[in-house]
Amino acid sequence: MSNKLMLQASPAPAFDVMALRADFPILSREVHGKPLVYLDNGASAQKPRAVIDLMRKTMESEYANVHRGLHYLSNATTNAFEEARESARRFVNARSSDEIVFTKGGTEAINLVASNLGGEIGPGAEIILSEMEHHSNIVPWHFLRERNGAVLKWAPITDEDAFDLDAFEKLLSPKTKLVAVTHMSNVLGTLTPVAEIVRLAHAAGAKVLVDGCQGAVHAALDVQALDCDFYVTTGHKLYGPSGIGFLYGKIEHLKEMRPYQGGGEMIETVTRETVTYAAPPHRFEAGTPPIVEAIGLGAALDYLGALDQAAIASHEAALLAHATEELGKLDGVSLFGRAPDKGPIVTFNIEGAHPHDVSTVLDRLGIAVRAGTHCAQPLMERLGIPASTRASFALYNTHEEVEALVRGVARVLEFFR
């Protein structure tokens, strides 16, 4: 099952985390005089030298606009840009690179789909979201509620913070047009059973969009096996640059979809009277795209793709288990996210200390975490907490860093007691 991130029972493959850390220049810096312990990967991941070098090389020696010029540099840059699209195709295992639309990130990818499905999601049509969605997978659907009279339905989580598949199934009806669900919660770490959700939704005649902004980075992906209609993700959480992401869409859907924005590159012909549009994916890429960023994303995906995905998943699962166990031992620390199937995110609160205060103290110890509502207000409401602190792990984190976090949290407890 491709959406299971954690490996169990198999012996951990050899995984040289120190060698990998050497690929990420920023990890050797200090913050407030302490070695950086970067545990805010769920917000944005750090970049390997392969990404930095290729982006610099592109700008230094092989840059021009894409899909326009007939000169050498334009051709070379276009090839690199389209190779990045092929890297994205390979990364999600799409059938064709025509199914990969570059966007400026996950948010734009969701908005692109939402603006297009407007035609088929009219008054009374239902969209099912999970309670765990990030605002970027809520607000574009609220637009359809406001503009088209669509109805939003909320698939709950169980008391163990897992996606409630039974409750979800009961929400499905012939009125359901779309299911938009996260692959992995950015707060709870919960992994959703994407393949089962897709199977049930398709049986009810609904399309499925999967928000993979958190989930894509932690395991090998196969959109064909998942059979989802759309999968969106963002570059900067995949060790690539910000300002670039992509939408995977089944080609039969993309062919039916209207352009999202008008401009250059997305047309076939323009006359005074009429316009005809280019085929997907270019139809959805009006204007000069983020060229260097797309090439950098390609480098990130190639970097990640060359690593042993199972070894990464196993390493991250071990970090998660370590942090969960050690933080759980501290009096006054409550942990959120107990789903059996979850990615490497630990969200917690400390009695007597607001997440902001926790984050400020940890920061002075060189430890970067996220504090706040995590752009998931409906989930915070469900959990009955105004905010929380989140440590999110990446392939380059170490068990020493988990221990630094635990010592830091113990320090916070002492400080605010």
Add this chain to the structure above:
Amino acid sequence: MIDPDLRDLYQEVILDHGRNPRHFGTLPNANHEAQGHNPLCGDRIHLFLRVDPSGRIDDVAFEGKGCAISIASASMMTDLILGKTVTEAHSLAAAFYHLAKGEPANEHADEEDMERIAVMSGVSQFPMRVKCATLAWHTFEDACAREAGGGSAA
């Protein structure tokens, strides 16, 4: 060893106001109120004022949820503005914004008041936390411009 900047930010008096906020609750006969919200982090302040006809703040209360800095700042603010005229309190708010950003304060505020708000000056070393400290004061300014009971739950 704990970082000296942290001790500066979280002085005992601030931790005390954070744990035991003064004037915490609602004010049924308030004639001004406002809610302040920091959507990025979830801090919420609901401030109630009773201003007498001469423009003096003769009662104040607040409710809220938030970090030690935002709650302590709100609590200390209620202590400071109680008994002042709205004009005096506005001038103190302006002094507070300068202080929180580490800028020289304006000279209009009372010296003793300046000493009291100076407890919060450590926040200027933590740029990300300035908005936590100023939330209460912005909510105060908002409340001055609003009548109480504008449909919001007390």
